[in-house]
Structure formats: C-alpha cells, structure tokens
Amino acid sequence: MIVELAGVKLTYQSPDGEVPALAGIDLVIDAGEFISVVGPSGCGKSTLLNIIAGLETPDSGTVSVGGRPLHGPSRTVGYMPQKDGLFPWRSIWGNVTLGLEIAGENTPERQETVRQLLSRYGLADFASKSPAELSGGMRQRCALIRTLACGPELLLLDEAFSALDYQTRLAVSADIYSIIRREKKTAILVTHDISEAVSLSDRIVLLTRRPAQIKKIYSLEELRGIPPLERRDHPAFRAFFNAIWKELDVHV
Amino acid sequence: MSEPVSPARAAWLSRARRRRRLVLLLQIGLLVFFFAGWELCARAGFIDAFIFSSPSRMWKTFTGLLASGELFIHVGVSVGETVVGFLLGTALGVAVATLLWWSDFLSRVLDPYLVVLNALPKTALGPIFIVWMGAGGGAIITMTLAISLIVTVLDMYSGFRETDRDKIRLLRTLGARRRQIFTKLVLPASLPTMANALRVNVGLSWVGVIMGEFLVSRRGLGYLIVYGSQVFKMDLVMTTVLILAAAAALMYLGVLWLEKALKKYMGVTV
Numbered sequence: 001m002i003v004e005l006a007g008v009k010l011t012y013q014s015p016d017g018e019v020p021a022l023a024g025i026d027l028v029i030d031a032g033e034f035i036s037v038v039g040p041s042g043c044g045k046s047t048l049l050n051i052i053a054g055l056e057t058p059d060s061g062t063v064s065v066g067g068r069p070l071h072g073p074s075r076t077v078g079y080m081p082q083k084d085g086l087f088p089w090r091s092i093w094g095n096v097t098l099g100l101e102i103a104g105e106n107t108p109e110r111q112e113t114v115r116q117l118l119s120r121y122g123l124a125d126f127a128s129k130s131p132a133e134l135s136g137g138m139r140q141r142c143a144l145i146r147t148l149a150c151g152p153e154l155l156l157l158d159e160a161f162s163a164l165d166y167q168t169r170l171a172v173s174a175d176i177y178s179i180i181r182r183e184k185k186t187a188i189l190v191t192h193d194i195s196e197a198v199s200l201s202d203r204i205v206l207l208t209r210r211p212a213q214i215k216k217i218y219s220l221e222e223l224r225g226i227p228p229l230e231r232r233d234h235p236a237f238r239a240f241f242n243a244i245w246k247e248l249d250v251h252v
Numbered sequence: 253m254s255e256p257v258s259p260a261r262a263a264w265l266s267r268a269r270r271r272r273r274l275v276l277l278l279q280i281g282l283l284v285f286f287f288a289g290w291e292l293c294a295r296a297g298f299i300d301a302f303i304f305s306s307p308s309r310m311w312k313t314f315t316g317l318l319a320s321g322e323l324f325i326h327v328g329v330s331v332g333e334t335v336v337g338f339l340l341g342t343a344l345g346v347a348v349a350t351l352l353w354w355s356d357f358l359s360r361v362l363d364p365y366l367v368v369l370n371a372l373p374k375t376a377l378g379p380i381f382i383v384w385m386g387a388g389g390g391a392i393i394t395m396t397l398a399i400s401l402i403v404t405v406l407d408m409y410s411g412f413r414e415t416d417r418d419k420i421r422l423l424r425t426l427g428a429r430r431r432q433i434f435t436k437l438v439l440p441a442s443l444p445t446m447a448n449a450l451r452v453n454v455g456l457s458w459v460g461v462i463m464g465e466f467l468v469s470r471r472g473l474g475y476l477i478v479y480g481s482q483v484f485k486m487d488l489v490m491t492t493v494l495i496l497a498a499a500a501a502l503m504y505l506g507v508l509w510l511e512k513a514l515k516k517y518m519g520v521t522v
Contacts, residue, residue, distance in 0.1 A: 079425035
C-alpha cells in the first residue's frame with residue numbers, strides 16, 4: 001500500500017459562506033496502481049489531488065504516502081499540471097532539472113539520472129533546445145521527466161492531457177502511460193474524460209457531486225495489462241464506459 | 253532562397269513590395285511637404301516668421317547651438333535626467349511591486365493609497381519637490397519618479413499576479429519556497445511586462461523632465477523652450493521641440509529594441 005486516505009474532509013471558507021468540498025474520503029491505493037478519479041465538474045477532484053500533493057491541508061482525516069503521514073509537499077509525490085507547464089525561457093535541460101535545482105541537489109549523480117531518462121525516452125538530442133521547438137507530445141514527455149527527475153513514487157496527473165487535441169491526446173496518454181508503467185510508478189489521474197479513464201486505469205474512483213464522497217469504485221479486471229489504445233477496441237471498454245456514464249448522470 | 257517562385261507568389265511579393273515603397277514614399281513626402289510649405293508660407297509672408305519661425309531660421313539656430321557646443325550640454329542634461337528617472341522609476345516600481353506580491357496583506361492595506369496616488373496628477377507635486385529639494389536636478393528627477401513610479405508599481409504588480417497558477421502549483425510540489433517561486437518563475441515570466449513598463453516610462457519620464465525643467469532649470473531642453481518663449485525667440489523654441497522629438501523617439505526606439513531582444517531571449521513570441 002502506498003497511499004492511504006482516511007476520513008479526509010475539507011470545507012472552504014469564503015466571504016459568501018462555507019463551501020464543503022470533500023465530505024469524507026477513504027481510499028487505499030496499492031503500489032504500482034493506476035487510478036483515475038472522475039466525477040461531475042466542480043465536484044472536488046482537484047481539491048483531492050491538491051491534498052495528496054500536500055498543497056492543501058484537510059480539516060480532518062489523514063493522508064499517508066508510503067506509510068508516512070503527509071505534511072506539505074513531499075518528494076515522494078510528483079505533480080504533472082494540465083498543460084505541460086514547461087518554462088519557455090529555459091532549455092529542455094533547464095526544465096527537466098528544475099526540481100533538482102529547487103531542492104539544491106543539482107549534483108553530477110542526479111544529473112546523470114536525468115540524462116539517462118532523457119535518452120531512454122528519445123529526448124537526449126533535444127536537451128539544449130527550447131520547449132517551443134518541440135511537439136506537444138514531446139513536451140508532455142519532458143514534463144513527465146521533470147517530475148520523474150526528483151524520484152517520486154506517486155505521480156499526480158491533473159487533467160494532464162486535456163489541453164491537447166483529440167488525436168494527440170490518445171497518442172500522448174498512451175505514451176505517458178507506458179513510461180509510468182516502465183518506471184513502475186503509482187499514478188492518480190484526475191480527468192473529466194471517461195474514455196481516457198477507462199483506457200488507462202486499473203481502478204476508477206467515481207465521486208459524487210460536491211461535497212464529494214466516493215460513489216463507486218470500478219475495478220477494471222478485464223482490461224488490466226492491455227495497452228490503452230487496444231483497450232478502446234475491447235468489448236469491456238464500452239461496458240465500463242456506459243456504466244460510468246450512467247452513474248455520472250450528466251445533465252445538459 | 254533560390255527556390256522557384258510561382259507566378260502568383262511573385263505577383264504577391266511585388267505587390268507587397270510596391271505597397272511598402274509607397275508607404276515609405278508618402279511618409280517622407282509628408283515631412284518634406286510640411287517643411288517646404290512652412291518655409292514657403294514664411295517667405296511669402298502668409299505667416300509671421302517671427303512668431304511661427306521657419307525651417308531655414310531653425311536650421312540656423314540649430315547650427316548655432318551646435319557650433320557653440322550648447323546643444324550637447326542641453327541635450328545631455330535632459331537625456332541624462334530622463335535616463336536616470338526612468339531607470340530609477342522602473343527599478344523602484346519593480347521593487348515595490350515585489351513587496352506587494354510578497355505580502356497580500358500589505359497590498360490590501362496599500363490599495364486605496366495606490367488608487368489615489370495613481371489618480372493624482374503628479375505634476376501638481378512639482379512645486380513641493382522644488383521647495384523640498386531646491387531648484388536643481390534632484391527635484392527634476394524626483395518629479396520624473398513621481399510620474400512613473402505608481403504606474404510601474406501597478407503594472408508590474410498585476411503582471412506578477414498573472415503568473416500561471418499551474419506553474420506556481422508545480423513549483424510548490426517541487427518544494428519551492430516563496431523566494432524561489434519569485435526568482436525562478438514570477439520574475440522571468442514578467443520580463444515582458446517589465447519591458448512594457450520601461451517603454452511607457454520613457455515617455456512619462458520625458459514629461460517629468462520637461463515639466464521639471466520648465467519650473468526650475470537653467471539647463472536642458474525644457475529650459476531652452478521656456479527661455480526661448482520668454483524672450484520671444486520662437487526659432488529657439490521650435491528648434492528645441494524638434495530636437496526633443498528626435499531625442500525622445502531615439503530613446504523609445506532603443507527601449508523597443510531592448511524589449512524585442514528580451515522577448516526573443518524569453519522564447520515569447522508576440
């Protein structure tokens with residue numbers, strides 16, 4: 001077990017009153033699992049992610065990562081923002097070593113690890129290029145390597161692919177998925193795209209409307225081990241999609 | 253560029269080139285027409301050259317100023333005051349904006365003061381500065397500062413606040429402290445805003461300098477204009493205004509070039 005949330009509650013205070021965001025979340029995630037969190041828009045998905053990232057503190061309940069309770073941002077948890085979030089004024093190398101620089105650990109050994117990551121994923125020749133010279137998919141890879149450079153066990157993907165157009169999104173999500181699998185990381189993806197969740201996840205956590213609770217957890221046994229793009233052709237894909245769609249109860 | 257060019261492309265290129273030439277021609281033509289017309293009207297007696305001056309008289313004044321070396325003194329003083337004023341205004345403005353970004357509480361406390369100071373016509377403060385600091389360069393530069401500082405603070409502060417929240421979040425998950433967030437993200441991301449502030453401040457600083465020189469100075473282009481009008485040497489006034497226009501335009505172009513270089517360095521395409 002790597003992540004454990006127990007009774008996590010959070011209510012936002014604002015001049016207009018209290019806004020309950022999370023009404024008690026209990027969840028256990030195993031090492032190496034790929035989890036997606038889906039739910040109605042504005043239901044508190046991002047709040048949940050922020051709490052696991054250590055950016056927000058719950059009013060009550062505990063979050064532990066790797067058996068240790070969480071206090072603030074931790075190096076065992078890596079975060080991937082919605083857009084790639086690369087700094088345009090830094091080279092690719094400057095971007096992927098950003099985490100090391102901030103931690104004050106820009107040492108030759110750590111740099112060597114980053115260099116290996118870059119060459120393993122075909123980016124070694126682009127180290128001195130600026131982000132603007134790379135395609136959307138390559139930029140996303142760089143963003144992942146920037147996160148991996150700090151050696152996290154758990155990756156948080158915040159709508160990580162939603163800024164891309166549909167074709168690119170399919171390719172990039174499959175790409176990122178295979179890297180995460182190869183590096184044997186645990187991942188939590190927050191998304192509003194049900195088909196994306198079904199194509200990538202081992203389990204899908206469905207949240208209720210705000211204040212969010214876990215409505216249902218889907219375990220995608222039939223689809224485990226099948227690569228994302230092939231899953232979309234699998235008979236079970238439709239079934240899960242439809243089941244989640246029904247539960248989500250989307251109204252126009 | 254030895255690729256074969258399609259006829260349509262060639263036609264488009266030549267049309268574009270003709271258009272660019274026409275624009276340039278008209279730009280020069282307007283200038284020539286204006287000065288030639290002015291000169292002719294003055295010579296024909298349609299306008300009084302004593303009051304309106306004329307290009308030939310201005311040229312004589314200009315060469316006179318050039319020969320006596322006065323030109324360099326006055327231009328030097330004004331340009332110097334402007335440069336000091338706008339660099340100081342930008343630097344202090346960025347510093348204050350940084351403090352406001354740092355402390356949300358402070359920025360809330362100071363908000364009404366900034367609004368009032370921004371609305372106040374700063375030239376009204378000129379006489380106060382002169383009384384406080386004496387009639388000299390100090391008062392003029394303070395005047396310039398007063399004009400450019402508040403605008404810079406407000407522009408830079410809003411620039412700082414526009415920093416991508418996702419990127420700030422990313423840095424926080426990497427364990428960045430507030431100081432690191434500022435130096436590694438907020439400040440570099442706001443360099444284009446700063447270049448923009450610099451550009452605005454050049455213009456504002458000229459206003460401050462000329463205004464200040466009107467009030468106190470014995471040197472500088474503002475002084476020449478006021479002096480010329482007091483002794484009814486309109487040739488001197490007109491010449492100085494033209495020199496001022498050239499100096500201000502050159503400085504503006506310089507900052508524009510700096511801004512472009514900065515944006516290129518930042519990888520920002522605008």
